[in-house]
Amino acid sequence: MRALLLCGVAALLATPAYAETIAITGGTVAIGDGSQPIPNGTVVIRDGRVVAAGANVAVPVGARVVDAQGKWVAAGLVAGFTSEGIVDGEGIDETYDGAAGKSVFNAAIDVSTAINPTNQSIAVDRTWGVTRAVVSPEANNSVFAGQGAVIDTGADDAPVTKARAFQYAELGEDGASHIGSRPASYVMLHDALAAARSASRGGDSKDALITRADAAALLPVVEGRMPLVVHVERASDILQVLSLKQTYPSLKLVLLGASEGWIVAPRIAAAHVPVIAAALGDLPAAFERTAATESNVGRMEKAGVTVAISTVDVSTEGGQRNLRQYAGNLVGIARVPGMTGLDWGAAFATVTSGPATVLGLDGEIGSLRPGRRADVVIWDGDPLELSSAPLAVWIDGVAQPMTSRQTRLRDRYLNPQEGALPKAYER
């Protein structure tokens, strides 16, 4: 642990001055906004922001030039829905800050207060090009789980990009399992939103079933100032959620999961509701997902839905770094008869600008368009291909260490046998 901290400090000290202008030249540039890769492009960053990226971009005078010939220069990956930084390992309950246990509070919970930037998975994912993550609490005994955050994975002590970036709610089978049934979940939702409105008008909320703090936290949701991310899978559940807009016209809805989204894709598109989808879920893992198919994302995109992907409903054990693999599969299935996939640019966007757009943050993160935070990754090949890996990572224009506990363990055990001293002395 001490070694890790020291390593992080050393990296910070070694980082270039913030005001430095860097031009990364000669590489294949993947902007992340849905456009196709640009051969022999240039990316210019300054003061922690992207200045320009693409073909025919001039190298500013005095810029430090990084040669990326034969490599790819890509927007950092944005992990669409995670518990990054709020747990040291899924089964290590002592470390988990995602579920509030017996707390009487729910919607008011603010996950940004718990982010630990030194936990192992942040460093591992960082070395694999994941530069931002959407972090969410988990629902416990309410429809509402609380307020999620968007973080960066930088090796520094300021991980939160945006606190209280969204409210998270469960309205499908998972919600029903907490509350008792789907209809009961809706009663709780309506009651809580009514309490939020009433409290904002100074109304009497003595008989409200939610706490004052929770009601206050829901006000920006009712007023459309904070997105409401709703986890549902079944087509009929999706339609129910879309109909909430009739009662609450200001609601800024986002669908999470949406395995059967393809069935009602035109309705989702018409409602202008974006989706953070389960990446490749294709099994009827629950009755609410009987129509799941790998084509879900492609079909929704084709219908005009804004789609990002996440590891929700698929295995998370390899870490968020595997999102690029899932995006690559969405390209691959386009060649399978009867399947609907994505082209490369659209697939890459599902793990870069997609999650940012869904939460209204695409002006700030998720692509190499001018003005965005300079989250840049140099890959030794196509970022979606399994053989590729990052060679360098910048977050907010700051060069990041390319080590983690995993690289340290690898170096220690490349030859498993002990030498003159025990392994504990090798580092």
Added chain:
Amino acid sequence: MSQKIVVLGALLLLTGCAANTPPRSAGAAPSGERLVEPWKTDPFPSTYHAYPGVPTLITNVTIYDGEGGRIDGGSVLVADGKVQAVGRNLAAPAGALVIDGAGKWVTPGIIDVHSHLGDYPSPAVKALSDGNEMTSPTTPEVWAEHSVWPQDPGFSRALANGGVTTLQILPGSANLMGGRSVIVKNVYARTTQGMKFPGAPYGFKMACGENPKRVYGAKGREPSTRMGNIAVDRETWQQAVEYKRRWDKYEKEGGDPPSRSLAMDTLAGVLDGKILVHNHCYRADEMANVIDMSKEFGYHVTAFHHGVEAYKVADLLKANDICAVVWADWYGFKMESYDGIPENLAILQKTGTCAMIHSDDENGIQRLNQEVAKAQAAGRRAGILIPDEVAWEWLSINPAKALGIADKTGSLKPGKMADMVLWNGNPLSVYTRPDKVWIDGALLYDAHDPKRRPVSDFELGQPGEGDVK
């Protein structure tokens, strides 16, 4: 007499369902005849049969033979359910179907040595949750095949998206001794017997570490610690040694047959070398404890599964002739997986240890080729160069060896089962999918033919039935 019976028992193991008259097992023996040691018979014999195929020649294709061999621009000929020939310029026999494999790859079908399809099927409802008999820390008497639901939609995804032709379905890891596994061909059948791999030995699932101590500690009973885990294991193995001794004595000397225990049958089968041990074990130090325990009681661990720390003791595993069964990059999802690294497989390979990939996951089983590609790439960056055709052994001949079926499948050698995948590109690329899959020479998946796409009973009449999943 006893020798003859032993021979018959062994034959039965080799041929599975072939014998019409089963030997007299301990369950039903006419008086006066010597009983066969009960672990040498299978009362639930395979009824699998190969489906018809047509003689097929794939030409001009890149071949990984599954045993480290590679032919560019080669040909594969299958007929009568078997691989007939692999080479550069094979002639098509009269009437053979010829497939131009330009731009495509042929490999043996993928073998997943660790799956819970069928015993933890989709949908994951309580009524179908049949993987862990969580009522005692040792349940060697249970057999996974009696939990497997052959209508699990997961089998079709593993076939069509994953190119998986054979899999071992194991009990879960709540128990120290979880029960017998079943090895199946990935061919839907009305019964689990209809999927059983003919002639495959049984596996036996054991588990180290966190799961047994957590499950039984929570019930306020032994084991609640890792030392409790090993103590309960050793007490049970000692009983098995005594049980087997009684049966061996009876077999040699006759007299009254010993009383029978289904639990002890399984363990005696392990001690006899007839049943292969697949031991869930994450941590390096725990693997070492299990190795010593196996020597104490005279059995052999075939493979450690989920060995996320196998890389730390790769030399120890090699010295003890034990395979490591691992993921490409899973780590950190529980304390005992905290030290997982993507170079695990490559370090094992470099050390000369038998190693392979596994899924343990209904999603992961659809992408085992991709998992191997990641592990291979991680090795390359660490300076361990493993050619594609050698990396493919992690998906084919190595799991076949660990399952005791390497003489039947796991590579494209003439005479072996024609379990084979034609890929629409380089199978170590993220952009590649199976184009066609044959099992015993029968074409059971064809991306271009909706009629060659299985739909389980569960999915009939449901939203999305028959969709390209």
